Amino acid sequence: MVLAFNAPLAVVVGFVPVVIGYGNGIGAPVAFVAAGVIVALFAAGFTTMARHLPNPGGFYAYITAGLGRVVGLGSSFLALLCYYFMTIGSYAYGGLVLESLVHDTYHGPDIKWWIWVLVLQAVIGTLGYFKLDLSARILSVLLVCEVVIVLVYDACVVAQGGSAGLGVSSFTPHSIFSGSIGIALLYSITCFGGFEATTIFRDEVRNPDRIVPRATYLVVGVVTFMYALGSWVLIQAVGTAKVVAASAADPTGTFMASLETYSGRVAVDLVTVLLNTSIFAAILSSHNITTRYLYNLSADGIVHKSLGTVHGKHGSPHRASLTASAAAFLGMVPFVVLGANPSQLYAVLVGIFGYALILLLLITGVAVPVYLRRNRVAGANSWNSLIAPVLAIAGLAVSVVLATQNFHLLINGSQSLTNSMFAVVYGTFVVGVVMALVYRRTRPAVYARIGRQ
Template structure:
């Protein structure tokens, strides 16, 4: 009797812990591109880079693309060697041990949580301005738009990942087409004005503002590393994840290089930096208006709004899967590790993130903190967390393959040289982030100290929590890093 009653209840529990999906290379790449938010980058961040670097901006994107492709070499090799779901959480655990792995997981979860929350006030003020100024509609308080977008993305994140992938694919195709139209118009207009100079230059180490430019540029690429977090939800992960990773990094890089070059071509190589300084916020709209007219500029404004929505959805999906992995291992409450029976999604984790964003929006509204003050802090602090994590991951990959080479010699480039180069590069950019943290979050000295201390406390807290689990809950400690026990 015992055997017959236990058998039906045991199997569904084991099955329930697995996420499911059928994303292919294209859908996975689009999910990554949504995180990078190409139109938001071209319209919002790229003018900031032009302000720092002028005609060397395309060259900075070339350098960043090459370096992140080198990072991807070790990253892809690791993804084929470590089949555990969990993304960077699993990578750091395997390379540097369970305490560091849990610290890295906390950095990932809170980093993506903050990056996602950046999109909430940014979306709100963008849509608020569009409705009031372009459509001449009523002035609705920003927090209503914020709560509405949270509801939409939480519903989509609650459902099967394939639905999110389809929504993101449509949004990304429209975004890419819009920027390509801008690029073509810019180069076409500039072709007869070669006196302005439509070329660009590579940056030098002595260039003023190079450090900040590299720091802002790497933030435009974040998201490609999340390909591994969807391991259980893609078809043939050993082929899909590597292809999607290289396509994402290379595609984002080429896209940004051409868009930055289009800016330089239209504004003029020698005038681009001054134009960006004079009109940083409105540079894209004013340039698009001159090139394409007001109608297409209004269309671009709508696509910018959907771009922010796509970014937020992509981030929510990623953060929910880190929460799910930690809950599955017992490091967070087990309820966060539940899988929806129909959608096969981490629906409780997705709902929890939506609730956290709602609470944060309400709290900041009650405190009277405006959206303009919120999104640089959320974006900057989240970007720094993920950047620090990428440096730790590059170290973990190098250590793992150096250790494995003792018994299993493998190609030197994939396992030692490329990981070492990426570790040095990401270490240098992390140092720049620490030195320029106040500019990164756009905050005061006090805010800089608070948020930087919080970021390092996340990693240290994860290490200490893992040591506590090792002593008091060894069965939970054994599962950390999504390892099978």
């Protein structure tokens, strides 16, 4: 479920070339490794806290436990916004690539992208209604196909020696700090989005105290390896002299052209199909994470109590899932009515997701050592309760500063749009904070349940 959210194929096809073209060029593999190290350091304290705080609330629960209910509720609203925007943006992109697949690849009818969005929403809503096991089985099959095709491409490029022989110039200081290391780091960390879902789904897995830490490190390790290797392979395939310009001019086209050169036309056709399933898997995962945040807020009395109901037969938070589906539908309507470009819509909403994610990681990164040092937690030591979290905070703080300075590039928008998006992100956090303060004064029973502390 969590690896599927990262959509390995979609990232390798779309995000990796962007990091090369607009980030630090041929030093992109190191950017992915650096992002992986930051997230792994973060996970050291995060998973230790998870064993002591068996609460499936994700960032919401951990921030509340470490920094209090006021900051916790503000962060829960920010997390909900984060994954809600990711869901809507992914729906738009999914509709666009389905339209292209049917009309351009298979020469079928020219059906508008938003109609394909309705189809996707119907399928996602149905799967989200049923037990997590059903969604997990489907995502597992799609994920295996994605990983296999990416590794086959990697093997083909390496076996053929790339465009001019294999090299290690990506790992020199000159290459690492070329271009914009800030943009590279921002996109690289964004590619790890959703890894905290290992804790959100802890109530729905067996032996969570053992599985959750292992799953978290597995996700971080696999994602780091795949994207660092994938970026290095693409650089070797296109050539160090040409890859930056080619990736900047046509990110997706650069990978697809390379794929055809080294793996053949059949591989291109297969990837064209799997790209759609990769996006589908990411949407389904994002929907499920959004659903669980709604469910946990309902269980804490913040939103209507009916959303905290579990289906008697399927064991799923079915009402929260239906609400998430309805919200995604309503959120898409104004963009369709206004004739928004789905590609631009995706860029803006995923940009907000990336920024909000890094902000959430930083807040959680502060909450974790505060909690672990304040409480006697079994398994906590100087490394996972202080050293690793502080190093992670430093890396994330730099990332937030860089994200703020380069947010207009992240969403590919004007300064006025950038300011509007900042208002949405920080305004959502403030709404949660104000609501917590109001509840503390007027509804102390509800306030006491925030984060289920």
